[in-house]
Amino acid sequence: MDAPPHWLTSEQQAAWDSFIRMQEKLIGRLSRQVQADSRMSPSDYIVLAKLTEAGGRMRLMDLAKLVEWEKSRMSHQVGRMAKRGLVTKEDCPDDGRGAFIVATPEGREAIEEAAPVHVEHVRRLFIDALTQEELDALARIANRVLTHMEKQPD
Amino acid sequence: MDAPPHWLTSEQQAAWDSFIRMQEKLIGRLSRQVQADSRMSPSDYIVLAKLTEAGGRMRLMDLAKLVEWEKSRMSHQVGRMAKRGLVTKEDCPDDGRGAFIVATPEGREAIEEAAPVHVEHVRRLFIDALTQEELDALARIANRVLTHMEKQPD
DNA sequence: CTAGTGTGGATGACACGTCAACTAAATGGC
DNA sequence: GCCATTTAGTTGACGTGTCATCCACACTAG
DSSP, rough: OOOOOSSHHHHHHHHHHHHHHHHHHHHHHHHHHHHHHSOOHHHHHHHHHHHTTSEEEEHHHHHHHTOOOOOHHHHHHHHHHHHHSSEEEOOOSSSOOOHHHHHHHHHHHHHHHHHHHHHHHHHHHTTGGOOOHHHHHHHHHEEEEEHHHHHSSS | OOOOOOOHHHHHHHHHHHHHHHHHHHHHHHHHHHHHHHSSSSHHHHHHHHHHHHTSSEEHHHHHHHHTHHHHHHHHHHHHHHHHTTTEEEEEEETTTTTEEEEHHHHHHHHHHHHHHHHHHHHHHHHGGGGGGHHHHHHHHHHHHHHHHHSSOO
16 A cells, blocks of 8 residues: 655664765775785785785685686686786696686785785774774674675576 | 784674674675666666766766776776666867766666665575674764774875 | 576676876966 | 966776677487
């Protein structure tokens, strides 16, 4: 009969707006900073971080799952990174289709140089703005949203 | 003497990871949904929403400031949207450099159709996962981070 | 062994964002 | 009025993300 309540309450809207705004500003700024002081793209950073963290040698598909990317995106990304000398691709003996992605020394050096700087930025922009209680609250909220999302269709 | 504490505590790291993960999943999913059920890109949606909200006729620069984009991005975006018939560009009589961006009827129709669906998705994926207290807490945290970021260099 | 299916990965077309350079008109000082 | 400086907006190159498609190899059933 009567239409469902289409819009958000002003409090809900305010929360959503604040979240979106903060998320955009924060991510945007961190991205620009990674690029500025490491000459790597944010994607390069993530991939290299996860790759070296896992030993520096991984199957493309495993890497994609680890970072939660689709394989196509990872394939493109790895291709570009190979062109820049950050990683190399090796054939996989066990699986004729397979490819190992291997971090080059330059790649290792790049990430080892970039990581502390990046963490410093995260601390300065984000961590330092909040108390540990607020961080805990945020983590709890984020995890709640994540588990709730998993139950939703689509 | 001793190096500064380079890394985050495990609690800090956990909070950061949860936030990033939730943010990526949520934004990713909402983006795909906008595209799926409106045949508009997320950028189209935002621009059209803000534009019509403001009367459907605005200077490009004002629009850019409103959405907090740089003018270049807005110019490209508006160009594409014009090509798709969502907006048109009109010369500005008062300012020879200027351009008015005007939402076309098709643009208005598109956003009016897409908005309720999008809000429903936001509600379903995000709002419904949290209590009003949690939403308030999140808003407070987000605003804290935002004001803290404004004080930081860069 | 072989036919069908599934999986790892590459590829190409396209939309998007960023950066730097550029044009042209407005503005302010003199 | 004239020159220097802003400001509005465009443009092109480039790196990136997505989607659909494709290929080669692996696996399984028969």
